Amino acid sequence: MNKAAFAKYASVGILMFGIACSTVLPEVGSAGFYVLAVLSGIVFFRPMIHSVPRSPAVALPLAALAILAVALVLAPGGFSNLIALAFFAPMLLVGPLATTLRIDGQTTIERIAIAAFVACVLAAGVGMYDGFILGGHRAGYTVNNPIHFGAVSLIAGFVALVGLYSPNKLIRGLALTAPLFAVGAVALSGSRGPLAAVPSMAAMALAVLLFQKTSRRHALTVSVAAAVVGVAFLAWLWNSPYVLELPGIGDIAAYLRDGFVVDSSIAQRLEMYAGGLNAWTNSPLFGQGADFIARTAELSADPATFPRYDHLHSDFIDFVAIGGSLGLIAYVLFIAAMPVGAIVARGRNAHAVQMLAYPAAVGYVVLGATNANIGVIAQTILLATLCALVTYLGEPAVGKQQ
Numbered sequence: 001m002n003k004a005a006f007a008k009y010a011s012v013g014i015l016m017f018g019i020a021c022s023t024v025l026p027e028v029g030s031a032g033f034y035v036l037a038v039l040s041g042i043v044f045f046r047p048m049i050h051s052v053p054r055s056p057a058v059a060l061p062l063a064a065l066a067i068l069a070v071a072l073v074l075a076p077g078g079f080s081n082l083i084a085l086a087f088f089a090p091m092l093l094v095g096p097l098a099t100t101l102r103i104d105g106q107t108t109i110e111r112i113a114i115a116a117f118v119a120c121v122l123a124a125g126v127g128m129y130d131g132f133i134l135g136g137h138r139a140g141y142t143v144n145n146p147i148h149f150g151a152v153s154l155i156a157g158f159v160a161l162v163g164l165y166s167p168n169k170l171i172r173g174l175a176l177t178a179p180l181f182a183v184g185a186v187a188l189s190g191s192r193g194p195l196a197a198v199p200s201m202a203a204m205a206l207a208v209l210l211f212q213k214t215s216r217r218h219a220l221t222v223s224v225a226a227a228v229v230g231v232a233f234l235a236w237l238w239n240s241p242y243v244l245e246l247p248g249i250g251d252i253a254a255y256l257r258d259g260f261v262v263d264s265s266i267a268q269r270l271e272m273y274a275g276g277l278n279a280w281t282n283s284p285l286f287g288q289g290a291d292f293i294a295r296t297a298e299l300s301a302d303p304a305t306f307p308r309y310d311h312l313h314s315d316f317i318d319f320v321a322i323g324g325s326l327g328l329i330a331y332v333l334f335i336a337a338m339p340v341g342a343i344v345a346r347g348r349n350a351h352a353v354q355m356l357a358y359p360a361a362v363g364y365v366v367l368g369a370t371n372a373n374i375g376v377i378a379q380t381i382l383l384a385t386l387c388a389l390v391t392y393l394g395e396p397a398v399g400k401q402q
Contacts, residue, residue, distance in 0.1 A: 006043055007104035010036050014097055015107065015115040018385030019159065022152045023123035023185070024143045026378040033090065033381045041096035048099040055391040057341030058098060061091035061384075064333035068319075071326035075289035084290035084322065087375040090384035091334065097388035102395065109352045110171045112389060113163025116156045117174045120181035123153035127188035139188035144378065150186040150194035151367045152378050157182025158201050158359040159386065164209075165352040193370035200366050203230075204359045212351050269313050269370070276317035280324060287324035311375065315368030318375065334374050335361055337387050345394030353393045360386055 013036045021029030041048065065088060072081035101107050123140075126149075130139035140149030156178070163175030179202075186194040203226075211219040279288040312318050319327035342350075342357035364373055364383065373379040 003043060003103070006039075007100050008106065010040055010100045011104040011107050012111075014101065014385060014388070015111055018097075018381060018388075019112070019115040019156060020118045020122075022378055022382045023119045023149065023156055024126045025122075026144055026148075026152075026381075030377055030381060033385070034093075036100075037090075037093035037096050037384075040100040041093065044096065044099045044103060047103065048095050055098065055341060055394070056344060057337045057387040057390040057394075058095045060333045060337040060340060061094055061387060064088075064330040064337075065092060067326050067333070068323055068330040071286050071323035071330070072289060074286040075283065075323065077289035077291050081290045081322075087377075088334075088380060090377075090380045091387070094337075094384050094387045094391070097385065098391035101388060101392035107389075107392065108166075109162045109349060109393070110166050110168060112356075113160050113166065113171050113175050113178070116160035117163075117178045117181075119156040120153060120160065120178045120185065123149070123156070123185035124181040124188075127153075127185040131188045138190040139185070146189040147191045147193060147371050148376055148378055150189035150191035151197075151363075151371070151373060152382060153182045153185040153189075154194045154197060154201065154367070155360055155363050155379070155382060158205060158363065159356060161205055161359070162352045162356050164355065165349070193367055196370070197363055197366040201359045201363045204362045205355065208355050208358050212354070272309070272312040273314060273317050276312045276314070276321035280320040283324055285324045285326065287320065287322045287327050290322050292321050311372035313371050315364075315372055315374050318372055331374070334383070335364055338383075338390050341387065341390040341394055345390070347393075347395060349393040353390055356386065356393070357390050 013032060017029045017032030017036060021032070065085065068088070069082060069085060072084060073079055075081055126143055127139035130136040130142050134142070136142075138146040140146040140153075143149060144152070158179055160175050160178030163171040163178075166172055166175075183198055186198065207219075207223060210222060214222075279292055282288070312321060315331060316328070319331040321327075323330060338357035339361045342353045345353040360383075364379075367373050367379075374383065
């Protein structure tokens with residue numbers, strides 16, 4: 001097989017394993033992703049070194065990994081902490097993926113939208129099967145952790161919105177319905193974090209369309225007016241008894257507003273957050289190293305009953321606990337990769353790149369506030385795939401090919 005043929009099939013595989021499989025076949029997606037990314041790095045090593053690292057969506061994750069590696073080496077535990085970088089390995093492979101997509105040059109926004117739509121339909125199907133056929137309390141447990149299932153489904157739903165920029169009416173229809181399937185899957189999963197992220201991602205997607213379709217002045221006026229109305233509504237809702245009735249979100253509001261801890265899950269999160277912040281305070285520059293998360297149960301108020309988790313249920317807390325302020329910088333760089341890549345995007349697909357990058361970045365921030373995302377395999381592979389797509393679609397030459 002020559003390089004052109006490899007790039008052709010690998011580009012299809014990137015969308016299939018990186019996006020379409022992300023919701024219901026995360027293990028298959030993970031295996032396929034790593035095989036394609038490593039092979040792409042070997043086959044296209046020279047062109048990758050010469051061109052792709054100049055893209056922010058490739059360079060910023062690499063900088064984040066380097067900074068995090070320094071923090072881990074200088075933290076307690078030294079070089080043994082570097083094993084934690086394996087959780088972020090997909091971000092090291094953005095360059096090979098972007099190079100493969102660029103050399104093939106046939107990955108269109110239509111293909112991306114279809115891959116995301118398939119992911120959302122599969123997620124909704126699994127959600128209904130788990131909930132209505134198996135009678136599960138929280139859908140998604142047959143394929144993934146329900147929270148991670150909801151998170152990946154939601155991000156995929158908004159990725160499909162790139163199809164709105166297609167001249168094909170069918171693709172635009174699929175793009176509009178994909179978020180509905182995604183939100184349905186999230187609702188069936190019963191996950192509070194993904195439910196809370198829906199309004200913020202939807203607001204960002206609407207803001208992107210507004211700024212693209214109208215003048216900057218008009219867009220700013222409407223955005224400010226909408227923000228004022230939104231804040232007023234949220235203030236009213238916050239002070240009303242109705243907020244406590246909202247599925248999932250009501251539990252969070254009960255604690256934040258009334259100081260009432262509804263269940264053990266919230267209580268455990270609060271203890272982990274406090275422990276992570278204390279770890280940052282005690283070692284503000286380099287953090288406590290990767291071993292700190294394993295010791296969370298021992299440091300809890302009741303070590304005998306506190307569950308042993310692989311993370312502290314918040315991206316921000318995870319990064320500052322294990323890496324201190326350097327870890328926080330690494331986290332910001334991971335999040336900034338897509339938006340900065342969209343800012344510098346040129347060519348026919350620039351607007352589509354903005355729709356791809358901005359809602360997804362907001363989603364990763366909001367989702368990461370209440371659970372780990374960057375470092376969890378399914379979400380990290382999806383993030384790496386999106387960074388590669390931002391890099392590829394943002395190149396001026398790509399617009400001429402589509």
